[in-house]
Amino acid sequence: MQDVLSSIAASIRLNVVISWLLTAALTSVYMCLARGWPCATALASCLVLALTFVGSLYVWRSSEHRDHPSTIKRRCLSVFFTTIWSPLFVHFCLNRDAFGQRVTFWQLLGLRTEGFVAAASLPLFLTMILFSGPLVVRILDGVYVDRSYWNSNFCNLVWWRNHLVAPFSEEFSFRACMLPLLVQCLRDRKSVV
Numbered sequence: 001m002q003d004v005l006s007s008i009a010a011s012i013r014l015n016v017v018i019s020w021l022l023t024a025a026l027t028s029v030y031m032c033l034a035r036g037w038p039c040a041t042a043l044a045s046c047l048v049l050a051l052t053f054v055g056s057l058y059v060w061r062s063s064e065h066r067d068h069p070s071t072i073k074r075r076c077l078s079v080f081f082t083t084i085w086s087p088l089f090v091h092f093c094l095n096r097d098a099f100g101q102r103v104t105f106w107q108l109l110g111l112r113t114e115g116f117v118a119a120a121s122l123p124l125f126l127t128m129i130l131f132s133g134p135l136v137v138r139i140l141d142g143v144y145v146d147r148s149y150w151n152s153n154f155c156n157l158v159w160w161r162n163h164l165v166a167p168f169s170e171e172f173s174f175r176a177c178m179l180p181l182l183v184q185c186l187r188d189r190k191s192v193v
Helices: 002-035 038-058 069-093 116-130 132-141 147-153 157-176 178-192
Strands: none
Touching: 002 038, 038 069, 038 157, 038 178, 069 157, 069 178, 116 132, 157 178
16 A cells, blocks of 8 residues: 555656656747747757657556557557647647748658658668668568567557657657747758757
């Protein structure tokens, strides 16, 4: 009983800290917007997005480890809602005058049809070059050729989290949603770095 009570108390303390940090960051974004400080608004908005993303992973307090199926399902649900909320927040905080009328909101997030093939294939090719050593070893061992490898991984929640959910949600939240905010203040090259 004592362990359960201490776990609940730790969960409440963590949730209070996360909500306090998020409230403080949202308040600072609102104050920066009201005063017309575009750089401070952009940086505070990025802080809110980062706190929301990371905080959503730790909102669900449980005694199971991170690879437990219930923990993975809860965290995927949290990340799903964060991925839906992030572009709405960016739309609210974005200064449209910094980009002109030539670009739509979806193009600012990187969602466009022109150049899609190059944008999808070049990063994949560069990532394959980066990880060519482990990929070649697995190909030579016959891991990727074996049909049972693919069948077993389509039912494995850890594989889904590591290979699909986490990379997509992190790239969308940290690259697609934060870069348009930072470009307002830092311009293209500095914000990418």
